[in-house]
Amino acid sequence: MTRRLLLGAALLAVIALTGCASMGVEPWERDLLARPAMALNDDPIALALDEHIYFSKEASTGGLGFGGGGCGCN
């Protein structure tokens, strides 16, 4: 019984491993990833503004860190 279980586990592990067989995008396939829209932060100024508003509004719960008293004056 344990032997069969072990065999099953080994089989599962092998199957799971084959999932990693064709990982990775070739350098010449990165054209879509290179588009500006694919960037995590495609507009740094807008992001900074959003984060400032978030930080000021949520300061009573700690905002993005832990200081501040919720006055919105940061």
Add this chain to the structure above:
Amino acid sequence: MKRLLLAALALLVAAPLLASEPSPEQRIGLPEHAGEVVYVDFWASWCPPCKEALPWLHALQKDLGEQGFTLITVNMDRDRAAADAFLEKIGATDVTMVHDPDGAIATAFGLEALPTSFVYGRDGDLRFKHEGFSVKDAESIADELDELLAEPREEAR
């Protein structure tokens, strides 16, 4: 029976011819430039450092062409029109370009990054390989090229 035998024989003779695919160097036309310093540049129009390198390479071709410098570019864009548009934009439509959208040549060259360049000496041997490009590298690459161009042409095989 005789005809069958003949056909089999013909197949035997033709098989090696059919099987021998051109080498990656042949596919980009490298053998045609024996005795020259050949700079093979893999690039794509969506790759910022590649776009930085190309105007510089184009200028090199103009400056060093008479000394035996040849630039062969391999473009990796899916759509050739994008590559042509970029070359037109920088005024480098005279650059030799091989289109390799499915990466067959790149795979054969073992490409791991874009841009990557392979520099062949006058003897046809691979002498330098560069991955990535920054304007800071331009000077050292130019020095390498000067060194290769200074080698005598007679040594060419």
